[in-house]
Amino acid sequence: MSTHYQRTVRFAEVDGAGFVFFAKYLELCHEAYEASLLRSGIELRTFFGKNRILIPIMKVNAQYLGPLQSGDNVRIELAVTPAGDHGFAIAYRMLQLGAAGEKLVVLAKTEHMVIDIQTLERKPLPPALAAWVQAGGGVS
Amino acid sequence: MSTHYQRTVRFAEVDGAGFVFFAKYLELCHEAYEASLLRSGIELRTFFGKNRILIPIMKVNAQYLGPLQSGDNVRIELAVTPAGDHGFAIAYRMLQLGAAGEKLVVLAKTEHMVIDIQTLERKPLPPALAAWVQAGGGVS
Amino acid sequence: MSTHYQRTVRFAEVDGAGFVFFAKYLELCHEAYEASLLRSGIELRTFFGKNRILIPIMKVNAQYLGPLQSGDNVRIELAVTPAGDHGFAIAYRMLQLGAAGEKLVVLAKTEHMVIDIQTLERKPLPPALAAWVQAGGGVS
Amino acid sequence: MSTHYQRTVRFAEVDGAGFVFFAKYLELCHEAYEASLLRSGIELRTFFGKNRILIPIMKVNAQYLGPLQSGDNVRIELAVTPAGDHGFAIAYRMLQLGAAGEKLVVLAKTEHMVIDIQTLERKPLPPALAAWVQAGGGVS
Numbered sequence: 001m002s003t004h005y006q007r008t009v010r011f012a013e014v015d016g017a018g019f020v021f022f023a024k025y026l027e028l029c030h031e032a033y034e035a036s037l038l039r040s041g042i043e044l045r046t047f048f049g050k051n052r053i054l055i056p057i058m059k060v061n062a063q064y065l066g067p068l069q070s071g072d073n074v075r076i077e078l079a080v081t082p083a084g085d086h087g088f089a090i091a092y093r094m095l096q097l098g099a100a101g102e103k104l105v106v107l108a109k110t111e112h113m114v115i116d117i118q119t120l121e122r123k124p125l126p127p128a129l130a131a132w133v134q135a136g137g138g139v140s
Numbered sequence: 141m142s143t144h145y146q147r148t149v150r151f152a153e154v155d156g157a158g159f160v161f162f163a164k165y166l167e168l169c170h171e172a173y174e175a176s177l178l179r180s181g182i183e184l185r186t187f188f189g190k191n192r193i194l195i196p197i198m199k200v201n202a203q204y205l206g207p208l209q210s211g212d213n214v215r216i217e218l219a220v221t222p223a224g225d226h227g228f229a230i231a232y233r234m235l236q237l238g239a240a241g242e243k244l245v246v247l248a249k250t251e252h253m254v255i256d257i258q259t260l261e262r263k264p265l266p267p268a269l270a271a272w273v274q275a276g277g278g279v280s
Numbered sequence: 281m282s283t284h285y286q287r288t289v290r291f292a293e294v295d296g297a298g299f300v301f302f303a304k305y306l307e308l309c310h311e312a313y314e315a316s317l318l319r320s321g322i323e324l325r326t327f328f329g330k331n332r333i334l335i336p337i338m339k340v341n342a343q344y345l346g347p348l349q350s351g352d353n354v355r356i357e358l359a360v361t362p363a364g365d366h367g368f369a370i371a372y373r374m375l376q377l378g379a380a381g382e383k384l385v386v387l388a389k390t391e392h393m394v395i396d397i398q399t400l401e402r403k404p405l406p407p408a409l410a411a412w413v414q415a416g417g418g419v420s
Numbered sequence: 421m422s423t424h425y426q427r428t429v430r431f432a433e434v435d436g437a438g439f440v441f442f443a444k445y446l447e448l449c450h451e452a453y454e455a456s457l458l459r460s461g462i463e464l465r466t467f468f469g470k471n472r473i474l475i476p477i478m479k480v481n482a483q484y485l486g487p488l489q490s491g492d493n494v495r496i497e498l499a500v501t502p503a504g505d506h507g508f509a510i511a512y513r514m515l516q517l518g519a520a521g522e523k524l525v526v527l528a529k530t531e532h533m534v535i536d537i538q539t540l541e542r543k544p545l546p547p548a549l550a551a552w553v554q555a556g557g558g559v560s
Contacts, residue, residue, distance in 0.1 A: 064336060150314055186351055294436050
């Protein structure tokens with residue numbers, strides 16, 4: 001069971017100060033979320049179409065503990081937890097991987113809600129998604 | 141008739157070398173294209189839905205003549221020309237605006253084709269779009 | 281005194297569900313922050329260089345109340361408040377502007393800290409920035 | 421020797437029509453270029469600093485042959501060729517990988533020039549970069 005995602009920060013992902021732009025960290029977190037779903041066979045776009053749902057993010061928060069530059073190697077760890085019958089939350093830990101060891105650079109959390117694609121009303125999680133949440137974001 | 145678009149380069153738009161990332165210039169060009177259409181009352185998403193079309197970009201080329209940094213003020217000039225019965229081309233000149241005058245930093249060109257949203261076959265330009273092309277991208 | 285920023289959501293800013301990507305809202309908030317600073321004569325990159333500082337974002341949180349699509353017209357309202365001697369916070373309200381009136385779509389907050397560009401230790405706000413905070417993000 | 425790069429199109433990479441935004445394809449190409457350099461031990465930012473150079477892109481062109489959606493799996497093939505004593509060119513083929521086989525979706529080309537970070541004058545390629553070009557973008 002893997003809930004980790006790893007990659008190198010790219011040249012286009014920094015800001016005028018030379019560090020990763022604050023909103024880009026959250027895009028990286030979403031990327032780790034998508035990768036985790038894919039490992040469970042869930043691709044968001046087709047999953048939305050098949051189940052007639054959307055899963056908007058309702059809330060996000062993040063705490064920045066250290067800077068990242070392009071070329072830095074990062075690992076993102078996810079922990080997925082249920083949130084009521086219609087949603088789930090993801091806690092992210094982003095670690096910079098270096099010769100001298102790992103360094104925590106970002107803590108973040110997103111809250112997700114399943115809604116009907118037509119009525120926009122809350123819906124229960126489809127079974128494959130519920131299983132993914134049950135497995136904490138790993139492959140069950 | 142205005143085919144100009146002006147704004148300041150933002151903090152998030154640079155790369156690891158501190159200059160605007162090469163693909164971002166093309167996003168800026170598209171932004172100027174959208175602004176030009178909006179001045180003629182055309183908003184791409186609703187226009188696509190109403191006319192059951194898409195207008196994919198078929199080709200792009202760009203030449204980079206000078207660097208831009210965040211905080212730089214740029215003006216983008218558009219020249220729109222017809223391309224057959226189903227398309228149009230846009231030539232862009234991007235100028236850096238400074239105390240010492242203007243400096244040409246990018247020349248680019250995009251080629252656009254109107255296709256049916258269902259069949260993906262070529263379609264003639266809807267009248268409002270044809271009028272915009274006729275006016276060279278300005279308001280006729 | 282203006283702390284408002286307004287623009288149209290662009291074609292490139294949506295996600296696979298057709299709505300503005302959650303991290304993109306925060307980029308929009310930063311854009312409004314930069315525009316507010318510019319109106320007070322502060323351009324981040326040159327300001328950082330001149331004052332030998334950086335102003336990293338330490339925390340962010342956002343609450344999503346309604347979806348936005350490309351072509352939507354939004355206004356972002358900023359309220360800037362001091363946070364100790366070395367920082368400030370910005371509260372953002374993002375409103376969708378439509379024929380039927382305004383609709384609140386996002387509430388967000390960012391926390392900023394002034395640090396030395398070399399030592400990365402906390403520094404007091406340079407006078408121009410302190411004046412901008414004092415004016416609540418408007419032009420004093 | 422590998423000059424291939426593969427990944428899944430992400431949820432944030434599409435535009436208002438639901439397809440990958442035209443400029444994003446070029447970001448993907450640059451990503452493949454960075455991955456290729458990394459396999460040869462070259463990370464752009466540190467390489468620039470160590471060799472006191474920049475390698476701006478002087479020209480780009482691309483031809484779009486088919487649409488991509490989020491969730492699509494793509495492979496990008498690079499072919500690197502020398503261009504005079506101070507530059508190189510990269511040709512990209514982007515293929516959509518599906519159950520029914522591969523489909524060519526983008527052909528692109530970027531032209532790169534090595535310049536001095538201070539004087540901005542042309543410089544010969546540093547040995548490691550020259551070796552990478554010699555190997556066609558693969559690991560020699």
